[in-house]
Amino acid sequence: MSAHSWIARRRCRIDALMPMAALALALLSGCSSSAREAGNPPGELQQIAPGVYLRPGVLEDWGPANRGQVANTGFIVGERCVAVIDTGGTRAGGEALAAALRRTTALPVCYIINTHAHPDHVLGNEAFVDANAQAEGPQFVGHRRLPAALAARGPFYLNALKRDFGPADAQARIVPPTLLVESTLELDLGNRRLTLRAWPTAHTDADLSVFDERTATLWLGDLLFTDHTPVLDGQLKGWLAALEELRGWRVATVVPGHGAPGSDWPAALDPQQRYLERLQADTRAAIKSGLTLREAVERIGPNRSQWALLDVFHKRNVTAAYAELEWE
Numbered sequence: 001m002s003a004h005s006w007i008a009r010r011r012c013r014i015d016a017l018m019p020m021a022a023l024a025l026a027l028l029s030g031c032s033s034s035a036r037e038a039g040n041p042p043g044e045l046q047q048i049a050p051g052v053y054l055r056p057g058v059l060e061d062w063g064p065a066n067r068g069q070v071a072n073t074g075f076i077v078g079e080r081c082v083a084v085i086d087t088g089g090t091r092a093g094g095e096a097l098a099a100a101l102r103r104t105t106a107l108p109v110c111y112i113i114n115t116h117a118h119p120d121h122v123l124g125n126e127a128f129v130d131a132n133a134q135a136e137g138p139q140f141v142g143h144r145r146l147p148a149a150l151a152a153r154g155p156f157y158l159n160a161l162k163r164d165f166g167p168a169d170a171q172a173r174i175v176p177p178t179l180l181v182e183s184t185l186e187l188d189l190g191n192r193r194l195t196l197r198a199w200p201t202a203h204t205d206a207d208l209s210v211f212d213e214r215t216a217t218l219w220l221g222d223l224l225f226t227d228h229t230p231v232l233d234g235q236l237k238g239w240l241a242a243l244e245e246l247r248g249w250r251v252a253t254v255v256p257g258h259g260a261p262g263s264d265w266p267a268a269l270d271p272q273q274r275y276l277e278r279l280q281a282d283t284r285a286a287i288k289s290g291l292t293l294r295e296a297v298e299r300i301g302p303n304r305s306q307w308a309l310l311d312v313f314h315k316r317n318v319t320a321a322y323a324e325l326e327w328e
Contacts (some may be wrong), residue, residue: 050215058070059308072259081109087125112138112139115223117150119160125174144180146206148206194210207221223239224268229308232320274303275302279321
């Protein structure tokens with residue numbers, strides 16, 4: 001696997017014959033570049049609904065140029081305590097989120113919720129281990145499969161941090177969940193109830209959504225990408241099934257894992273669903289016509305060119321889809 005530096009921002013072309021395990025690690029190898037020549041800092045804290053706060057990530061690949069802050073993170077404030085949803089791609093990112101939280105409320109943090117296992121969503125957890133002075137620390141909440149996913153991938157995440165992000169991240173550690181969601185789980189923040197759903201394999205095998213009942217705000221993690229190219233690291237058919245189920249939910253505001261939140265529901269799902277349906281149809285057609293994996297990767301194009309990071313992730317998505325659909 002390539003060991004190119006993130007800082008050098010070199011490009012590398014995904015080999016269509018790369019084994020899937022190694023291909024998944026291409027996200028961390030430094031062979032892909034940022035969407036822009038230099039990373040910009042994440043957006044300022046936004047209140048997107050009463051008591052619901054978002055710190056937007058930038059539409060770039062995870063790397064030191066943007067300090068790893070590419071995923072949307074945020075928190076929800078109840079009358080008793082606060083729930084944080086995803087913590088960012090480095091401890092520094094988690095610390096910045098924690099500082100923004102402290103400027104907003106003096107209430108203790110009771111839950112840190114991770115929507116899945118990818119590094120840009122979980123590596124800020126460490127900043128919240130001792131989040132509450134003179135009080136019991138928060139519980140870390142995740143999908144029932146999150147511990148296994150972090151155990152398998154965590155060493156690679158930490159190696160990437162040490163290699164590419166500098167001395168400040170050399171002592172980073174993975175913080176696993178202490179509270180698991182088997183199917184659904186309700187959390188009470190004090191006159192504010194959150195409903196967590198553990199999904200069957202979709203974007204990954206450990207996707208978790210968070211619904212704030214008071215404001216009908218739905219945090220989907222990477223079950224939804226807007227603007228940013230969707231990234232397939234689970235099962236294409238499972239992801240499409242999840243989107244179909246979500247269309248029946250009543251939602252006022254949806255927060256994707258990457259990209260801008262929206263209030264046009266369920267239309268906010270449409271661009272990603274079209275991308276995934278086209279990926280599925282084109283991959284099936286390629287397999288039926290006898291194309292090899294390499295040929296399929298080279299020939300299957302996206303259904304629109306406006307997705308950010310298309311050159312980084314689309315061919316990888318074709319490879320993942322081919323591996324899944326080849327034997328159906």
